[in-house]
Amino acid sequence: MSDRYQSLIQNPVGQFLVKNLGLPNPPELRRWKGGRLVDGTVLLGGNGDLTKSLPTILKNSGIESTNVRADGKRYQGLVFDATGLESAEDLVKIQEFFTPVMRQLASCGRIVVLGRAVNETKTTGAAIAQRALEGFVRSVAKEIGANGSTANLVYVSKGAEKDVASTLEFLLSAKSAFVDGQVVRVGHVAGLAAVAPADSAKPLAGKVALVTGASRGLGAAMARTLHRDGATIIGLDIPPLAEDLDTLMNELDGRSVTVDITADDAPAEIAAALTDGVDIVVHNAGITRDKRLKNMKPENWAKVVDVSVGAPQRITDELLKQGLIREGGRVIGISSIAGIAGNNGQTNYGSAKAGVIGWVQDLAARTTEKNITVNAIAPGFIETEMVQTIPIGIRTAGRLLSSLSQGGQPVDVAEAIAWYANPGSGNISGNVVRVCGQGFLGA
Numbered sequence: 001m002s003d004r005y006q007s008l009i010q011n012p013v014g015q016f017l018v019k020n021l022g023l024p025n026p027p028e029l030r031r032w033k034g035g036r037l038v039d040g041t042v043l044l045g046g047n048g049d050l051t052k053s054l055p056t057i058l059k060n061s062g063i064e065s066t067n068v069r070a071d072g073k074r075y076q077g078l079v080f081d082a083t084g085l086e087s088a089e090d091l092v093k094i095q096e097f098f099t100p101v102m103r104q105l106a107s108c109g110r111i112v113v114l115g116r117a118v119n120e121t122k123t124t125g126a127a128i129a130q131r132a133l134e135g136f137v138r139s140v141a142k143e144i145g146a147n148g149s150t151a152n153l154v155y156v157s158k159g160a161e162k163d164v165a166s167t168l169e170f171l172l173s174a175k176s177a178f179v180d181g182q183v184v185r186v187g188h189v190a191g192l193a194a195v196a197p198a199d200s201a202k203p204l205a206g207k208v209a210l211v212t213g214a215s216r217g218l219g220a221a222m223a224r225t226l227h228r229d230g231a232t233i234i235g236l237d238i239p240p241l242a243e244d245l246d247t248l249m250n251e252l253d254g255r256s257v258t259v260d261i262t263a264d265d266a267p268a269e270i271a272a273a274l275t276d277g278v279d280i281v282v283h284n285a286g287i288t289r290d291k292r293l294k295n296m297k298p299e300n301w302a303k304v305v306d307v308s309v310g311a312p313q314r315i316t317d318e319l320l321k322q323g324l325i326r327e328g329g330r331v332i333g334i335s336s337i338a339g340i341a342g343n344n345g346q347t348n349y350g351s352a353k354a355g356v357i358g359w360v361q362d363l364a365a366r367t368t369e370k371n372i373t374v375n376a377i378a379p380g381f382i383e384t385e386m387v388q389t390i391p392i393g394i395r396t397a398g399r400l401l402s403s404l405s406q407g408g409q410p411v412d413v414a415e416a417i418a419w420y421a422n423p424g425s426g427n428i429s430g431n432v433v434r435v436c437g438q439g440f441l442g443a
């Protein structure tokens with residue numbers, strides 16, 4: 001699915017119009033195609049609980065880093081350990097690190113700030129400094145988006161400092177091309193631990209992943225990406241899409257399950273298809289039935305809510321009850337920026353997708369015994385068939401009103417799912433991360 005505006009401005013006439021009319025000029029985002037995770041050096045700064053261990057963590061991930069800035073050198077990433085900041089005055093240390101090096105950030109570069117969540121700070125000053133990081137990251141992300149660069153914040157809980165590798169690999173690499181201005185929390189649900197994958201090239205080897213709505217769009221990209229990382233895929237979709245689903249599952253050596261997830265017997269039927277157990281469950285299936293509230297039909301309200309959150313809850317409960325989600329499992333819900341920012345004509349969808357957030361946050365606290373993590377991704381504007389039903393004006397705005405001036409690709413959401421699924425992300429639970437290029441249509 002292409003963004004026509006972006007392809008039109010790529011030619012010389014388009015570039016001439018962009019320059020002379022001051023039109024948005026979306027950068028070409030780099031996406032990971034294999035090989036090294038980070039092509040270049042990451043400059044480290046700050047002073048806190050991660051400062052000593054960061055070079056080794058990055059080295060073990062095959063990422064080159066230094067804490068000595070060299071004039072004129074381009075850096076692919078800038079990582080600042082802000083966990084030691086304890087007052088409003090301390091915040092100047094961020095400025096002192098970043099200002100001199102901002103011009104040295106490569107295109108499609110990455111800024112990652114590491115901090116401590118406010119509920120874990122011990123003084124008022126530390127609370128101010130640590131909460132300020134969110135404003136810093138969201139603002140700097142807006143400054144660097146024009147060349148495809150991103151900025152994100154990771155709040156690392158005390159004791160979880162050793163569990164940040166998978167998150168740094170994701171946020172520093174081209175896998176996170178459309179993840180921007182986000183706050184990730186590592187270790188904030190007690191009782192979990194990360195496990196380094198045995199094979200970093202195939203971190204999901206030996207894992208079984210169920211992806212609902214897998215025949216097309218985001219679900220198909222998730223199936224492909226989880227398969228790339230070594231997982232065996234069980235794709236699920238509605239019976240009318242059986243042929244498309246079978247084609248994809250044949251390509252991926254996977255297995256098809258055709259069922260409407262809202263059917264009364266769907267939980268039992270899905271459980272019966274997973275008798276050997278499952279490691280990763282991605283509740284991706286979703287629909288829209290947009291109407292202003294004054295025109296909303298009860299059946300369209302009920303269907304949207306049931307597909308998005310009612311059915312995922314019933315299916316997960318059944319899988320947990322039957323013990324089919326294995327030790328170290330992953331449950332991943334798909335929310336939407338509509339569930340965070342709200343959207344005109346989407347009271348049903350916005351409610352349902354906000355409900356997904358409530359569901360994962362509640363469930364995350366109840367599955368720690370088996371080290372099962374529960375998280376959500378909230379996609380923004382991603383180029384799939386679903387968004388083709390959005391009126392053209394809103395669609396164009398959806399693309400351009402992001403810090404990266406474009407819509408995302410299905411693989412951007414899929415990479416975020418693969419990051420949650422990675423064994424190294426075993427200490428990440430109860431998170432809701434937007435894959436939206438810092439777009440906030442509706443806010």
Ligand SMILES: NC(=O)c1ccc[n+]([C@@H]2O[C@H](COP(=O)([O-])OP(=O)(O)OC[C@H]3O[C@@H](n4cnc5c(N)ncnc54)[C@H](O)[C@@H]3O)[C@@H](O)[C@H]2O)c1
Nearest residue numbers: 213217218237238260261284285286336379381382384386
């Ligand atoms: N594309 C976006 O910009 C965007 C933005 C935010 C959230 N999302 C969410 O991401 C998910 C995937 O979206 P997409 O754009 O790929 O949509 P899509 O319409 O291309 O694909 C959705 C898939 O879900 C399946 N599905 C729908 N109802 C089902 C049911 N009852 N039982 C089983 N399968 C069912 C469909 O058959 C389809 O294959 C959805 O949850 C959607 O709400 C998408």
